[in-house]
Amino acid sequence: MNARERLARFLRTDPRDVGCDEAMAVLHVYADLVAHDAGAATERYPGVAAHLAACGPCREDLTGLLAALSGDV
Numbered sequence: 001m002n003a004r005e006r007l008a009r010f011l012r013t014d015p016r017d018v019g020c021d022e023a024m025a026v027l028h029v030y031a032d033l034v035a036h037d038a039g040a041a042t043e044r045y046p047g048v049a050a051h052l053a054a055c056g057p058c059r060e061d062l063t064g065l066l067a068a069l070s071g072d073v
């Protein structure tokens with residue numbers, strides 16, 4: 001990785017971001033919280049919220065879970 005790539009990665013990454021693995025591990029719990037109280041979900045899992053803000057694929061998974069929870073699927 002050269003300096004330019006390192007900088008790009010640094011700028012992309014929120015220090016609170018827990019990463020895909022950890023976000024996926026709690027995503028169903030997080031989705032359940034969001035469905036009831038989005039503010040509480042962000043407060044309880046700030047690292048997951050930061051990750052979802054930065055990661056399109058995980059955000060899509062959350063959208064799918066929320067759709068399932070609301071019975072839209």
Ligand SMILES: [Zn+2]
Nearest residue numbers: 019020055058
């Ligand atoms: Zn992710």
